[in-house]
Structure formats: C-alpha cells, structure tokens
C-alpha cells in the first residue's frame with residue numbers, strides 16, 4: 001500500500017513541475033543560449049550546416065547583423081531543420097513568442113538558403129572546372145534535394161562563399177550569394193566584409209536562374225550550367241576543360257581537348273615559322289641552326305611566361321616586367337653602340353675610305 005502511494009507520488013512530481021511551463025504562455029519558453037547552439041555546432045556532423053558556419057564567422061559577436069542567436073537559429077531550424085533538441089526548443093519558443101522570432105534582427109539573413117543548396121552550388125562549380133576550393137569539399141551534394149544527413153562533411157557555406165569571392169562572375173554565385181550580399185547592402189558591407197567584398201555589391205544580378213530554367217540550361221550546354229565565365233586556376237594544372245583564348249573555345253569533351261592540343265601546336269608551329277623566316281638568313285651549318293633554334297625557343301618560352309605573369313593582373317609584377325624590358329633594351333643598345341664604334345674604328349674607317357676611293361675610281365672610269 002505504501003509502495004503504491006510512493007509510486008503515485010513519484011508520478012505526480014514531474015507532472016506538477018511541468019504544468020507551470022505550459023499553462024502561462026511564454027513564461028517557461030526560454031530562449032536558447034548561444035552556448036547550446038555552439039555546442040550543437042561543435043559536433044562533427046554539424047560541419048556542413050550553413051548556420052553553424054555563419055556562427056563561427058560571427059564568433060562571439062551577437063550584435064553584428066544576422067549574428068544574433070535567434071537569427072542563427074532561424075537559419076538553422078527553418079532552412080535545415082536538423083533533428084536536434086536545439087530546434088525543438090527553438091520551435092517551442094517561437095510557438096510561445098511568435099513576435100520575438102519574427103522581430104527585426106531575429107530572422108535569418110534575407111536570401112539565405114539551406115545547406116544542400118550551398119553544397120550543390122559547389123558541386124555545380126566544381127563539375128565544370130576543378131577550381132581552387134573544390135578539394136575542400138569532395139563529393140558535394142549533386143542535387144538540391146539531398147537530405148542534410150547525406151551531405152558531404154565540409155564547411156559548405158564558407159567554401160561556397162570563398163569560391164564566389166574569387167569568381168563572382170559565375171552564375172551559381174547569383175543565388176544565393178549575390179542576393180544575400182545585396183539584400184541589405186549598406187549594413188552587410190560594413191558587417192560582413194569577409195563574406196561580401198565590394199564586387200558583390202557592384203554587380204547586378206543578371207540571368208537569375210529559376211527552378212525551371214536550370215535543368216533546361218544544364219541539358220544544352222554543360223558549361224553554362226555552372227558558370228557564365230568558366231573559372232581559371234592561376235597556377236599550372238592539368239584540367240582538360242578551360243578557356244582557349246576565346247570565351248566560346250572551351251573544350252568540353254576529351255576529343256575536343258585533343259583537337260585543341262593540335263590547334264595549339266599548329267599555332268606555335270605557325271608562330272615559329274614566321275619567326276624563322278624573319279630571322280634566319282643563310283645559317284647553314286647544323287650546329288648553328290640547332291643553337292639558334294634553342295635560343296629562339298627559350299625566348300618564346302620566356303615571353304609566354306611573361307605574358308602569364310601579366311595575366312595575374314598584379315600591378316607591381318607588370319611594372320617589374322616593363323622595368324626589365326627597359327633595362328634589357330638600355331643594356332643591349334649600349335652593346336650595339338660599342339659594336340658600331342668598333343665597326344667605325346680604324347679598320348672600318350679604312351674600309352670606308354677604300355669604298356670611297358673605289359666609288360671615285362668607278363666614277364672616273366665612267367667619265
């Protein structure tokens with residue numbers, strides 16, 4: 001009898017404790033602490049979630065735009081909705097205090113998207129061109145509907161943002177990145193320089209892909225699927241896709257790539273042929289021909305290297321190239337002067353005098 005009474009008492013205690021939390025609306029609906037969110041985000045399975053990436057970029061600051069705990073929870077729970085106590089608690093809080101969750105500064109970054117979309121944009125960029133950053137997110141989501149539990153374990157949001165920062169012209173950057181950056185330009189420019197550089201604000205969004213337009217583009221041209229301007233790697237690489245001088249010349253298949261290699265060879269052949277006809281005059285001996293060929297080839301290699309340096313758009317490097325060219329010409333011109341002085345030295349003077357005498361003789365002969 002006493003045992004039954006004790007069991008009944010034990011069963012009543014939690015019920016009595018829980019009752020006040022549900023009856024007066026809001027009183028027990030405690031907003032989640034930042035520590036709880038940080039704890040959730042510190043687990044390795046949360047690495048691919050965009051809101052967790054944004055949390056780490058906000059750091060301890062809760063005053064930066066879209067950095068408040070409620071704003072981050074909005075992004076996490078309304079876009080990704082991972083099965084976690086954090087979101088259950090957040091939804092309970094929002095049911096009790098809907099106005100607090102919808103208040104200014106407590107909502108997600110406008111144009112924010114789910115983590116699958118961030119990762120799928122990486123997939124679309126890297127499918128076309130193995131650019132910088134692709135190695136940080138291997139096997140990204142191949143479709144926007146991949147559930148978050150199946151996402152690649154990489155920092156999707158920051159990899160996507162880093163790629164778009166270096167290649168803002170790519171169409172995959174229009175949505176959501178450019179849209180996010182332009183959603184509140186004056187404030188985001190000040191608050192998120194690391195996410196939205198000046199270029200993101202200056203660019204107008206063109207050809208915003210719609211849900212229906214994307215698959216249509218993907219079936220026609222593989223390249224335009226991911227980017228308006230195919231990205232480039234600014235270092236030596238072995239990709240079989242890339243721009244060959246003109247925007248329209250982008251080999252997409254292995255056959256086209258092999259063809260382009262022959263095209264480049266023919267270009268070089270023609271270039272060298274022109275160079276040879278311009279420079280060789282009567283060099284007959286094999287050794288001399290081979291030596292001259294080596295010098296000319298080296299000169300071509302160097303001029304190509306110089307051209308690639310110019311393409312880095314580094315102002316100082318370009319200035320140094322011009323300075324080098326100037327120095328070389330000053331030095332070589334002085335060398336020319338010396339040879340000319342030697343030519344016009346005593347021997348040359350005799351030669352000149354001799355020819356002058358010869359011409360006078362021939363003049364006299366004519367008379």
Ligand SMILES: *[C@@H]1O[C@H](CO)[C@@H](O)[C@H](O)[C@H]1NC(C)=O
Nearest residue numbers: 114116117144145146147148
């Ligand atoms: C992510 O958002 C996109 C676009 O809003 C949607 O099509 C997709 O189904 C979402 N994916 C997941 C896993 O929720």
Ligand SMILES: *[C@@H]1O[C@H](CO)[C@@H](O)[C@H](O)[C@H]1NC(C)=O
Nearest residue numbers: 065104105109110183184187
């Ligand atoms: C834009 O920035 C202002 C000032 O920081 C902020 O009060 C406002 O909520 C922001 N707008 C949006 C849509 O986030």
